[in-house]
Structures are given as structure tokens and as C-alpha cells.
Amino acid sequence: xxxxxxxxxxxxxxxxxxxxxxxxxxxxxxxxxxxxxxxxxxxxxxxxxxxxxxxxxxxxxxxxxxxxxxxxxxxxxxxxxxxxxxxxxxxxxxxxxxxxxxxxxxxxxxxxxxxxxxxxxxxxxxxxxxxxxxxxxxxxxxxxxxxxxxxxxxxxxxxxxxxxxxxxxxxxxxxxxxxxxxxxxxxxxxxxxxxxxxxxxxxxxxxxxxxxxxxxxxxxxxxxxxxxxxxxx
Numbered sequence: 001x002x003x004x005x006x007x008x009x010x011x012x013x014x015x016x017x018x019x020x021x022x023x024x025x026x027x028x029x030x031x032x033x034x035x036x037x038x039x040x041x042x043x044x045x046x047x048x049x050x051x052x053x054x055x056x057x058x059x060x061x062x063x064x065x066x067x068x069x070x071x072x073x074x075x076x077x078x079x080x081x082x083x084x085x086x087x088x089x090x091x092x093x094x095x096x097x098x099x100x101x102x103x104x105x106x107x108x109x110x111x112x113x114x115x116x117x118x119x120x121x122x123x124x125x126x127x128x129x130x131x132x133x134x135x136x137x138x139x140x141x142x143x144x145x146x147x148x149x150x151x152x153x154x155x156x157x158x159x160x161x162x163x164x165x166x167x168x169x170x171x172x173x174x175x176x177x178x179x180x181x182x183x184x185x186x187x188x189x190x191x192x193x194x195x196x197x198x199x200x201x202x203x204x205x206x207x208x209x210x211x212x213x214x215x216x217x218x219x220x221x222x223x224x225x226x227x228x229x230x231x232x233x
Contacts, residue, residue, distance in 0.1 A: 003073075004046045004047070004073050004074065004228070005046070005047045005048075005049070005070075005071050005072045005073050005074075006046060006047070006048045006049070006072060006073070006074045006075075006076060006224070006227065006228070007048075007049050007050075007051070007064070007067030007068075007070075007072030007074070007075045007076070008048065008049065008050035008051070008067075008075070008076045008077065008078070008224075009050075009051055009053050009060055009063045009064055009067070009075065009076075009077045009172065009176050010050060010051070010052050010053065010077070010078060010079060011052075011053055011054060011055045011056070011059065011060060011079055011171065011172045012055060012079065012080070013037070013052055015078065015079050015080065015216065015217070016037065016050070016052035018215045018216070018217035018218075019050065019078075019217040019220070019221070020037075020039060021217075022215075022217050022218060022221055023039070023041050023043075023221070026041045026042060026043055027041060027042045028040070028041040029041070033051050033053075033063065033066060036051060036052055036053055036054060036059075036063070037051075037052040038050065038051045038052065043224065043225065043228050044225060044228035044229055045228070046228040048224070048228075049067060049070065049072065051063040051066065051067065053172075055171055055172070056148050056171050056172065057100070057146065057147070057148055057171065057172060057174070057175035058148075058175070059172075060077075060171075060172035060173075060175045060176050061175040061176065061178065061179050063176075064175070064176045064179040064180065065179050065183075068179065068180075068183045068185055072185065073185065073186075074125075074128065074185065074186050074187075074188070074227070075176065075179075075180050075185050075186070075187050075188075076128075076187070076188050076189070076190070076220075076223075076224070076227075077172065077173060077176050077187075077188070077189040077190070078189070078190045078191065078216055078217070078220040079170060079172065079189075079191060079192075079216070080170075080191065080192055080193075080194035080216070081093065081144065081168035081169060081170040081191040081192070081193055081194065082150075082151050082157070082168060082169040082170070082193070082194065082195050082196070083167075083168060083193040083194075083195065083196050084145070084151075084157055084160050084161050084166040084167055084168055084169055085142075085161045085165075085166065085167060086140060086142065086167055087140050087142075087167055087168060087193050088193060089193050089194065089195060089196065090192065090193060091139070091140060091192070091193045092136060092139045092140075092190065092191070092192055092216075092219060093139060093140045093141065093142070093144075093167065093168055093190075093191045093192070093193060094124070094129050094132055094133060094139055094140070094141050094188070094189070094190060094191075095124060095141060095142060095143065095144035095167065095168060095173065095189055095191065096123065096124045096126075096129060096141045096142065096143075097121055097122065097123055097124070097142070097143040097144070098121070098122045098123075098124070098143070098144050098145075098146060098173045098174040098177040098178075098189070099113045099120060099121045099122070099143065099144075099145055099146070099164060099174050100113055100120070100145075100146050100147060100174045100175070100178075101113055101145040101146065101147045101160055101163075101164060101166070101169070102147030102148060102149060103115060103120070103147075112163055112164070113145075113164070119181060122174060122177035122178055122180070122181045122187075123177075123181075124177070124187060124188055124189065125186035125187055125188055127186070128186055128187075128188035128227065129141070129188060131223070131226055131227055131230055132188060132190060132223045132226070132227075134226070135222050135223050135226040136219055136222065136223060140167060141167070142165075142166070142167025142168070143164060143165055143166050143167055143168075144166070144167065144168045144169070144170060144173045144174065144189065144191065145160050145164050145166040145168070145169050145170075145174070146169070146170055146171060146172060146173050146174035146175060147169070147171065148171060149171070150171070151169045152195075157169075157196070168191055168193060170191065173189045173191075176189070177189075188223075190216075190219070190220050190223060192216045192219075
């Protein structure tokens with residue numbers, strides 16, 4: 001049995017449900033993480049634990065810490081993101097940097113998102129990104145900005161682009177990345193662009209979440225299988 005243990009954090013149940021359905025062919029065990037859905041499975045000899053944490057940074061970070069506590073050696077995330085710059089709706093993105101756009105101490109002289117005496121821009125694991133890109137083909141990377149706010153305003157979108165050089169926005173990734181950075185656990189996030197973060201963002205997001213076609217879960221599982229099969233990971 002491979003000693004690897006991979007943890008997965010998924011926020012929205014509409015993102016989690018297709019994954020749950022797609023992995024039924026494997027040996028699976030459902031359980032509860034507090035009041036949240038979770039599943040454990042054996043995939044290519046690797047133990048995989050996936051938590052449907054709920055939306056937002058607090059939910060995501062607590063789930064990530066739980067996965068660290070139970071011995072996960074890698075933590076992954078997938079979900080939908082708003083497109084800020086250089087990406088299009090439906091596109092798969094592998095962010096390489098993460099930050100919290102709503103962490104704000106500018107009133108006392110710090111830069112936007114800067115945390116005093118603390119790292120505040122986090123990196124995806126380069127090896128995991130390389131394996132994911134080899135599996136799904138070349139795709140966009142860039143900076144994912146994260147905050148407890150659904151971005152649906154062109155003005156807000158342009159602020160995130162101009163201030164942080166953002167490629168995408170979401171509500172969980174930087175929180176997970178922060179936990180992984182503190183714990184020394186490699187992190188990878190795979191996102192699909194659901195909207196342009198403008199005024200019609202919610203309608204576009206909902207349509208992408210429930211629409212037909214190749215699901216984000218199916219793409220993510222290909223990456224997950226590839227990671228499990230990497231003997232030198």
C-alpha cells in the first residue's frame with residue numbers, strides 16, 4: 001500500500017456531488033466531518049479523503065487543518081472561480097499564487113493583503129502543478145485572489161486586476177494555501193472559470209455549476225489518478 005494520503009477540500013455541494021458520483025467505482029466510505037459531508041476512498045493504492053467544507057475561508061481553512069491533522073501528505077482543491085484577467089469562461093486554470101484580497105490593514109500603513117511579520121502570498125507546489133499540466137495539457141496559471149465575498153461588479157473585478165494582478169477570484173484557495181504553507185504540506189488547486197466577475201456573474205456561475213458537458217470533477221479525477229500513480233511524488 002502506498003504511504004501517500006491525499007486530502008481534498010471542496011467548498012460547494014454542487015461541486016462536491018459530481019465527484020461523489022464519479023468515485024463510486026472505487027472503494028469508498030462516507031462519513032461526517034462535524035456536520036459536513038466527507039468521503040474516504042482507495043485510489044491506485046492511495047488513501048484519499050475529500051471534505052465538502054462549505055463556502056468561505058473559515059470553512060476551507062478548518063477543513064484543511066483537519067486533513068493535516070489526520071496525516072495527509074498532499075492537499076488539493078477544485079472548484080469554480082470568477083475570471084479576472086487573461087482567462088475565459090469554461091477555461092481550466094492552475095493558479096500558482098494565492099492571496100487574501102479582503103485582508104486589509106491599509107488604514108495603519110500596510111499594503112493591501114499584507115500581514116505584519118507573516119507570509120501572505122502563498123505558492124502552489126511546482127511538482128504538483130507540473131503533473132497536473134502534463135495530465136490536462138497546458139493551461140493558464142497566475143494569481144488567485146480569495147475573499148469572503150462573491151465578486152459580481154466590474155469595478156471590483158478591475159480593482160483586483162489592477163491591485164493584485166489577479167487571474168481569478170474565489171472564496172477558499174488562499175485560506176487552504178495558508179494552512180498548507182504553515183504545515184509544510186504541498187498544495188494544488190484546479191479551478192474552472194465560471195464567469196467574468198461582472199454584474200451577471202451569479203447567473204453565469206450557476207449555469208456553469210449545473211450545466212452539461214465534461215464536468216470539473218472528471219478533469220480533476222484525471223489529475224488525481226495521475227498524482228496517485230507518480231511513484232516519485
